[in-house]
Amino acid sequence: MTSPDDSVLPEHGRSAEELRGLIAEWQSGDIDWKGGRAFSLVYNAADPELEALQHHVADRFLHENALNPFAYPSLRRMEHEVVGVAAELFGTDAKAGTMSSGGTESILLAVYTAREQARDRGVHQPRLVLAQTAHPAFTKAAHYLGVDEVRVPVGADLRADVDAMAGEVDGRTALVVGSSPCYPYGVIDPISDLAALARDAGTLCHVDACLGGWLLPFWREIGEPVPPWNFEVDGVTSISADIHKYGYCFKGASVIMYRDEDMKRRQHFIFDGWPGGLYGSATTAGTRPASPIAAAWATTQHLGHDGYLAKARMVRDATSIFLAGVRGIDGLQISGDPDMSLFEFSSTEGSETTGAIGDVMDDRGWHLDRQQGGLHLMVSPGHLAVADQFVADLAEAVAAHGQSRGVAASYGGVADDAG
Ligand SMILES: Cc1ncc(COP(=O)(O)O)c(C=O)c1O
Structure with missing residues (x-):
C-alpha cells in the first residue's frame, strides 16, 4: 500500500494551469517534428490550415464513440466516404474495406482474414510467406493469431526475391505478402509476380501499402515511375494503407481494403451469447475513438x-x-x-x-x-x-566526426541510449 504522500494519483486534484505548464515542460524534451527534424513517427504536412482544421475536428469528436456506427450517422458517413476514397485510389469496391487504428491493426485484420480463409479450405496450421523486409506487424499478427510465418531473404536489389519465396509457398500458405514500399529501404517489392505466385497457389496476396497507399497514386501522376501495386494487379486480395502517414491525418487512421466485400465480411465479429444484446464489430477494437475517423474524412476532403x-x-x-x-x-x-x-x-x-x-x-x-x-x-x-x-x-x-557512441539500431528514431 502506498501512503497518500507517495501515491501517483494526487490526493487533491491539480489545477489545469499547473498541468498545462507541466505538459509544456515535459514536451520540451520530445522530438521537434514541426521544425522538420524528425524523420519518422510524424508526417509533417507543413500545412497550418489543415492542422487548424484537424484540431477543430478532433475537438468536435473528442467524446464520441464509433463502436456502434448506427448511434452516430455522422461518423458512419465519414468512415464510409474515407473508405470510398481509398477504394477509388486502389481500384476496389467502396464496400470492401474498413478504417482501422493504424497499420498494425490493418495488418492484423488482413492476417486474421487470411487465416480464416485458409481454415475454411482445411488448413489447420496456416503460414505466411513474406520478405525479410516486411514490417514487424506481420510477425506480431502471426504471433497473436497462432499462424506460422517464414521470412525470406531479399534479392540483391533489396526487393522480395520471388523465386526464393516461391520455394516456400505450399498448401499451408495462407498469405503471400509484398510491401509497397518496405520501411527499411523504401523499395517496392515485385507485386505483380508475388500476386501471380499467390494466385497460382490458390492463396491470398496482401500488399502492405501502409507507407505508399496514400502517396503512390499521386507520385505516379506527378511523373514518377511506379510499378503496378494495387488491385489493378490480378491476384492482389488485400491492401493496408495508413491515412496517418502520407494521408496527413493525425494518428489513429488507416484502411484495410479487400478485393471484394465478401472477403471484408470475414473481419466481422458478431456475438449474442450474453445478456447485453447483439454485439457486432468490424475491426479489433470495441470502443473506437471518433476523432481519427472524423479527421481522416476532413483531411481527405480538405486536401482533395x-x-x-x-x-x-x-x-x-x-x-x-x-x-x-x-x-x-x-x-x-x-x-x-x-x-x-x-x-x-x-x-x-x-x-x-x-x-x-x-x-x-x-x-x-x-x-x-x-x-x-x-x-x-x-x-x-x-x-x-x-x-x-x-x-x-x-x-x-x-x-568531421569522432568515435561512434554505439547507439543501437532502434525503430522509431530515438534509442534509449541515444546521447
Ligand atoms: C511498411 C509499414 N507497414 C506497417 C507499419 C505499421 O504501421 P503503424 O505503426 O501505424 O501500426 C509501418 C509503420 O511505419 C510501415 O512502415
Missing part, C-alpha cells in the same frame, strides 16, 4: 486531389535534394534504389563511421532513425524547407 498532388510534389522535391545531397558526399552510399520518399544510407567505411556520423547529426538536432545497416530517413512535405541545411550538416558530419 490537387492538395495531395501538391504535397506529393513537395515530398518529391525534398526527396530529390536529400538523395542528391547524400550521393554528392564522398564516402556515403544509399542502400538499393529507393522507389519513393524514404531510404537508408551509410558510410562506405562501415558501421562505426556510420554511427559516428549519426551522432554528429543527433548533436545538431536531427533525429535520424538507426537501422542495422545505416541511417534511415522518411521525407515529408515539411522537410522541403530544411533539406539544404540537412545536406550541409551531413557533409560537415562526414568531414
Whole structure:
C-alpha cells in the first residue's frame, strides 16, 4: 500500500494551469517534428490550415464513440466516404474495406482474414510467406493469431526475391505478402509476380501499402515511375494503407481494403451469447475513438486531389535534394534504389563511421532513425524547407566526426541510449 504522500494519483486534484505548464515542460524534451527534424513517427504536412482544421475536428469528436456506427450517422458517413476514397485510389469496391487504428491493426485484420480463409479450405496450421523486409506487424499478427510465418531473404536489389519465396509457398500458405514500399529501404517489392505466385497457389496476396497507399497514386501522376501495386494487379486480395502517414491525418487512421466485400465480411465479429444484446464489430477494437475517423474524412476532403498532388510534389522535391545531397558526399552510399520518399544510407567505411556520423547529426538536432545497416530517413512535405541545411550538416558530419557512441539500431528514431 502506498501512503497518500507517495501515491501517483494526487490526493487533491491539480489545477489545469499547473498541468498545462507541466505538459509544456515535459514536451520540451520530445522530438521537434514541426521544425522538420524528425524523420519518422510524424508526417509533417507543413500545412497550418489543415492542422487548424484537424484540431477543430478532433475537438468536435473528442467524446464520441464509433463502436456502434448506427448511434452516430455522422461518423458512419465519414468512415464510409474515407473508405470510398481509398477504394477509388486502389481500384476496389467502396464496400470492401474498413478504417482501422493504424497499420498494425490493418495488418492484423488482413492476417486474421487470411487465416480464416485458409481454415475454411482445411488448413489447420496456416503460414505466411513474406520478405525479410516486411514490417514487424506481420510477425506480431502471426504471433497473436497462432499462424506460422517464414521470412525470406531479399534479392540483391533489396526487393522480395520471388523465386526464393516461391520455394516456400505450399498448401499451408495462407498469405503471400509484398510491401509497397518496405520501411527499411523504401523499395517496392515485385507485386505483380508475388500476386501471380499467390494466385497460382490458390492463396491470398496482401500488399502492405501502409507507407505508399496514400502517396503512390499521386507520385505516379506527378511523373514518377511506379510499378503496378494495387488491385489493378490480378491476384492482389488485400491492401493496408495508413491515412496517418502520407494521408496527413493525425494518428489513429488507416484502411484495410479487400478485393471484394465478401472477403471484408470475414473481419466481422458478431456475438449474442450474453445478456447485453447483439454485439457486432468490424475491426479489433470495441470502443473506437471518433476523432481519427472524423479527421481522416476532413483531411481527405480538405486536401482533395490537387492538395495531395501538391504535397506529393513537395515530398518529391525534398526527396530529390536529400538523395542528391547524400550521393554528392564522398564516402556515403544509399542502400538499393529507393522507389519513393524514404531510404537508408551509410558510410562506405562501415558501421562505426556510420554511427559516428549519426551522432554528429543527433548533436545538431536531427533525429535520424538507426537501422542495422545505416541511417534511415522518411521525407515529408515539411522537410522541403530544411533539406539544404540537412545536406550541409551531413557533409560537415562526414568531414568531421569522432568515435561512434554505439547507439543501437532502434525503430522509431530515438534509442534509449541515444546521447
Ligand atoms: C511498411 C509499414 N507497414 C506497417 C507499419 C505499421 O504501421 P503503424 O505503426 O501505424 O501500426 C509501418 C509503420 O511505419 C510501415 O512502415
